[in-house]
Amino acid sequence: MSRLRVGVIGAGAWGKNHVRTVATLADAELAAVCDADVKTRERLGRQYPAVHVTGDVTDLLGRVEAVVIASPAATHARIALQCVEAGKPCLVEKPFALSTSDAEAVARAATKHDVPVLAGHLLVFHPAVERLRALVQGGDLGRIYYLYGLRVNLGQVRADENALWSFGPHDVSVALYLLGETPVRVAAHGKSYLQPKVEDVVFLTMEFGSGVLAHVQLSWLDPHKERKLTVVGATKMVVFDDMEAREKLRIYDKGVEHSQDRQRGAARRRARPFRARRPSYGVPPGERRRRCGGGPSTRRGYPFPVGGGRAGQHMSPPSARSPGSAGPPAPPAPAAPAAPAAPAASGADLLVAKAKDRSALIGIVGLGYVGLPLAMEFARVGFRVLGFDVSNNVVDRLNQGRSHVQDVPGAQLAGFVKAGAFAATTDLTRLREPDVVSICVPTPLSKTKDPDVSYVLAATNSVKQALRRGQLIVLESTTYPGTTRELLLPALEATGLKVGEDFFLAFSPERVDPGNPEWNTHNTPKIVGGITEACRRVATAVYEPAIERLVPVSSTEAAELVKILENTFRSVNIGLVNEMAIVCDKLGVSVWEVIEAAATKPFGFMKFMPGPGVGGHCIPLDPHYLAWKMRTLNYRTRFIELAGEINAAMPEYWVGRVVDLLNEQGRAVRGSKVLVLGVAYKKDIDDIRESPALDVIRLLQRRGAVVSYHDPHVRKLKDEAIDLTSLPLTSETIAAADCVVIVTDHTEVDYALVERCSRVIVDTRNALEKARRKGGAR
Numbered sequence: 007m008s009r010l011r012v013g014v015i016g017a018g019a020w021g022k023n024h025v026r027t028v029a030t031l032a033d034a035e036l037a038a039v040c041d042a043d044v045k046t047r048e049r050l051g052r053q054y055p056a057v058h059v060t061g062d063v064t065d066l067l068g069r070v071e072a073v074v075i076a077s078p079a080a081t082h083a084r085i086a087l088q089c090v091e092a093g094k095p096c097l098v099e100k101p102f103a104l105s106t107s108d109a110e111a112v113a114r115a116a117t118k119h120d121v122p123v124l125a126g127h128l129l130v131f132h133p134a135v136e137r138l139r140a141l142v143q144g145g146d147l148g149r150i151y152y153l154y155g156l157r158v159n160l161g162q163v164r165a166d167e168n169a170l171w172s173f174g175p176h177d178v179s180v181a182l183y184l185l186g187e188t189p190v191r192v193a194a195h196g197k198s199y200l201q202p203k204v205e206d207v208v209f210l211t212m213e214f215g216s217g218v219l220a221h222v223q224l225s226w227l228d229p230h231k232e233r234k235l236t237v238v239g240a241t242k243m244v245v246f247d248d249m250e251a252r253e254k255l256r257i258y259d260k261g262v263e264h265s266q267d268r269q270r271g272a273a274r275r276r277a278r279p280f281r282a283r284r285p286s287y288g289v290p291p292g293e294r295r296r297r298c299g300g301g302p303s304t305r306r307g308y309p310f311p312v313g314g315g316r317a318g319q320h321m322s323p324p325s326a327r328s329p330g331s332a333g334p335p336a337p338p339a340p341a342a343p344a345a346p347a348a349p350a351a352s353g354a355d356l357l358v359a360k361a362k363d364r365s366a367l368i369g370i371v372g373l374g375y376v377g378l379p380l381a382m383e384f385a386r387v388g389f390r391v392l393g394f395d396v397s398n399n400v401v402d403r404l405n406q407g408r409s410h411v412q413d414v415p416g417a418q419l420a421g422f423v424k425a426g427a428f429a430a431t432t433d434l435t436r437l438r439e440p441d442v443v444s445i446c447v448p449t450p451l452s453k454t455k456d457p458d459v460s461y462v463l464a465a466t467n468s469v470k471q472a473l474r475r476g477q478l479i480v481l482e483s484t485t486y487p488g489t490t491r492e493l494l495l496p497a498l499e500a501t502g503l504k505v506g507e508d509f510f511l512a513f514s515p516e517r518v519d520p521g522n523p524e525w526n527t528h529n530t531p532k533i534v535g536g537i538t539e540a541c542r543r544v545a546t547a548v549y550e551p552a553i554e555r556l557v558p559v560s561s562t563e564a565a566e567l568v569k570i571l572e573n574t575f576r577s578v579n580i581g582l583v584n585e586m587a588i589v590c591d592k593l594g595v596s597v598w599e600v601i602e603a604a605a606t607k608p609f610g611f612m613k614f615m616p617g618p619g620v621g622g623h624c625i626p627l628d629p630h631y632l633a634w635k636m637r638t639l640n641y642r643t644r645f646i647e648l649a650g651e652i653n654a655a656m657p658e659y660w661v662g663r664v665v666d667l668l669n670e671q672g673r674a675v676r677g678s679k680v681l682v683l684g685v686a687y688k689k690d691i692d693d694i695r696e697s698p699a700l701d702v703i704r705l706l707q708r709r710g711a712v713v714s715y716h717d718p719h720v721r722k723l724k725d726e727a728i729d730l731t732s733l734p735l736t737s738e739t740i741a742a743a744d745c746v747v748i749v750t751d752h753t754e755v756d757y758a759l760v761e762r763c764s765r766v767i768v769d770t771r772n773a774l775e776k777a778r779r780k781g782g783a784r
Contacts, residue, residue, distance in 0.1 A: 009034055009035040010034045010035065010072055011035050011070045011071045011072070012031075012035065012070060012071070012074065013038040013039065013069065013070035014039045015039075015066060015074070015076065015085055016076035017050055018041070018046065021041070021077070021099075024074045028074065029057075036054065037069050038058040038066045038070055040065070040066040047061060049523060067089065067092045067094055073089045073094050073097070075089070075099060076099045079167045079171065082099070082102060082103055083104070083105075089123075090116050090121045091115065091119065093121055095121055097124045097126055098112075098124065100127065100176070100179075101167060101171040125175070127179035129179060129248075132248075134254035134255050135183070135246065138246055141242075142237065147241060147242045147243070148239045150218050150238070150239050151238045152218060152220065153181060153184070153218065153219075153220050153235065153237045154220065154221040155180075155181075155220075155222040155235045156222075156232045156233075157177055157223070158224065159225075159387065159388050160226065160386065160388045160389075160425060162386065163200055163226055164226070165201065168198075168208065169208045170196060170205065172226070173226075174208065174210060174222065177222045178222070185214060185218060189213055190215050194208055194209070195209050206227040207223075208225070210224065229390065229427070231364055231551065234247045234248070243258040245258070353510075354510065354543060354544050356476060357441060358544060360441055361442075361550070362547065362551075366389060366442055367391075368381070368392070369440030369442060370391060370392075370443075370446060371443060371465050372394070372395065373394070375412075376482060376516040377393065377395075377444070377482075378404075378410075378411045378414050379413050379414055379527040380527055381428060382418060382422065384552050386528075386552070390426070391422075392430075392431065392436065393431070394432070394436070397432070401432050404430040405423060405429060413518075413521070434472070435471070437471075437472035440477070441478065443479050443480070445465045445469070445482060451627050456630075456634050457630070457634055459493065461483070467497065475508045475509065476508075477509050478541075479509065479511050479512070480511075480514050480548075481512075482513075484515055484516065484570070484573075484624065484628055484631070486631040486632060488563055488566070490513040490562035491537060491562055495511060495537060498511065507540075511536070511541050512534060512544075512565075513565045514532055514534045514545060514549065515566065517572075518530075520691050520693055521691035528553060530554075532557065534546050534549060534557065536561075546558055569628065570629070573624045574628060574646055576614070577620065577625050577626075577628075577649050577650065578629075578646065578649040580616070581650070582614070583615060583616045584617070584619075584652050584656050588659060601614075601615065615772070617698070618698040619653050621687025621694075621696040621699075622688065623696070657701035657705055661709070663768050664706065664768050671744070674710075676709060676710030678712065678744040679742060680744065680747060681714050681740065681742075681743035681745070682702060682715040683746060683750070683755060684699060685699040685700070685723055686699075687699075688750065689753060690719070692720050694723065702747065702749055703715070703730075704728065716734070717752070718755070720732060737759060746768070747767075747770070748774070750771070751772075751773035755773075757773055757774055
């Protein structure tokens with residue numbers, strides 16, 4: 007039997023989960039994906055080369071038999087109508103539409119054309135919700151009195167839908183599913199605070215014909231992240247907490263016991279605690295977890311077991327003798343023996359609890375490209391964040407809601423500042439306030455290529471001056487193995503506090519790739535290593551709400567070496583293909599053609615591309631940390647050092663190619679006008695740290711060339727002897743140059759114009775050929 011050809015419209019934050027899920031279904035084929043964003047389409051093309059990727063809904067509809075609509079909410083109804091009129095069954099993500107009139111129009115069209123249309127009510131397929139429905143419908147809870155839901159967090163603030171439309175469909179669909187009826191009266195009250203006409207908080211009340219009352223609080227402007235539903239029945243009560251990792255359902259038994267006290271004339275209600283035990287019901291062992299689209303409850307792969315109601319109470323039934331009965335009063339019930347005092351919670355347990363309920367204050371030291379995105383992730387899930395930076399200018403801008411980091415949108419930052427979820431300061435004495443301190447400061451190299459840990463030491467000293475019991479300190483800065491244990495631990499224990507008991511110390515390396523549209527701080531797996539097991543447990547609990555996947559390792563040294571290995575691996579392989587570029591040049595063969603052909607091997611080959619060298623904050627630096635550490639142990643990392651030498655020599659190689667090509671034109675490099683395209687260390691960002699373009703420009707200037715540059719992301723270039731301003735990329739600018747050198751292959755550069763107007767081109771990135779393949783150059 008042929009598989010159903012399915013298309014997905016919208017592959018953004020949530021739509022990409024539908025794309026991934028459909029691609030793995032045995033009885034369906036991911037035939038096409040449509041998205042309006044060019045970069046998203048490029049990413050999809052790389053991830054799913056066999057799938058048709060388009061920006062045109064009509065194009066997709068001509069290629070599929072069924073559709074999943076996960077585009078922005080404002081487009082749902084319009085696209086659903088297109089699908090229905092084309093005869094394509096569709097699943098529409100919530101909210102189904104942004105008005106009842108739009109929803110009714112889709113329903114009428116579906117009826118008219120006899121085309122199935124479904125709403126994406128994910129939670130009604132949640133195994134815990136299915137079990138809860140069985141309890142409700144089976145009468146286990148007795149008559150249902152009322153239910154109430156809480157769905158709140160801090161961010162992500164929407165612009166085209168309010169909190170009701172964004173969050174409410176979950177709770178409304180679950181309420182209707184549990185009760186099996188529709189409400190007879192509905193009222194909703196909301197208020198806009200952050201932007202006009204978009205309610206940030208909504209209180210929804212529904213009354214049902216059976217007498218059940220349902221109330222739901224919805225907000226993205228709340229200090230806590232809660233996903234909870236409570237169902238109150240005549241005999242039992244149930245709490246469904248989707249934020250719980252293990253016990254999704256908790257059952258509470260209820261009854262009442264009365265006794266009469268004639269001397270005091272008071273009715274007394276007695277309760278005895280219900281001892282929790284894991285019930286026999288729940289998701290049966292071996293039952294396959296239903297696919298739910300990859301949301302927070304499924305991403306770590308755990309099932310949804312049902313736990314006992316540890317905090318609940320079991321009330322014994324009333325006495326057979328009523329208060330008004332004749333005869334002697336019933337003897338008072340013997341006092342229950344006092345329960346033994348619970349052991350005092352450890353510092354680790356207290357901090358884990360604070361992380362779980364988001365009451366921990368997070369401190370971030372260093373608010374650059376690592377620290378600020380991390381702060382936003384913590385704020386996004388409901389933590390309050392206090393950022394620290396030594397720059398008054400940076401702190402002032404951040405407190406005004408203005409971001410200086412490309413990967414942090416100003417609107418997101420401004421929303422958290424306005425909501426009180428984020429603030430910045432230069433006052434390092436306030437480091438005593440946070441429960442968690444994450445150190446995200448630079449770790450450059452000295453001129454002798456030795457690690458410069460002065461920023462780490464300065465931050466550690468500031469933390470030491472303010473260290474108190476119960477704090478977690480995490481170093482995120484990339485560094486050599488042993489830094490956390492050898493530098494931070496002695497300094498912090500010099501306060502008299504003991505690691506693993508009084509305070510906690512961990513290393514969790516940043517893995518930021520600036521400008522990457524697919525991988526960010528939230529969804530990049532995070533390595534966590536602690537000085538002790540308690541340290542690792544606490545650090546894991548703190549990061550877990552904000553980071554999609556955590557990878558605990560056995561020690562801080564292991565965590566430190568993970569980051570070094572990652573970038574050393576890249577450095578060595580880039581060094582290999584850079585040497586291969588020189589080999590191919592001497593043999594008269596295209597290195598780009600050779601690599602692309604080699605990459606067709608489905609196993610045993612990983613594609614790396616040559617270029618003008620390596621740049622940025624990681625690859626040019628990290629291998630040197632390890633090489634330095636090994637020299638202190640009397641071992642030379644020859645392989646690593648050789649790769650570094652090759653990569654460092656690439657600017658010289660490419661400048662040599664410029665000289666050769668100018669000579670072929672009968673021109674000396676001295677006095678020639680050279681236009682450098684791109685000075686950032688990689689495409690589509692504004693970061694010039696360690697950029698090979700700087701070396702290319704210096705080498706050309708030393709040979710007497712008149713150098714100018716164009717970079718759409720870097721308007722001014724000042725570095726040592728370089729002081730230039732980006733020129734506009736026009737036909738006149740290009741034609742005026744004796745040679746154009748493509749150093750950074752920014753996406754928005756018009757390579758067709760460059761190729762058409764240039765006299766001589768040195769392309770270090772194969773940008774022209776890539777543009778031709780995409781139709782960008784003829």
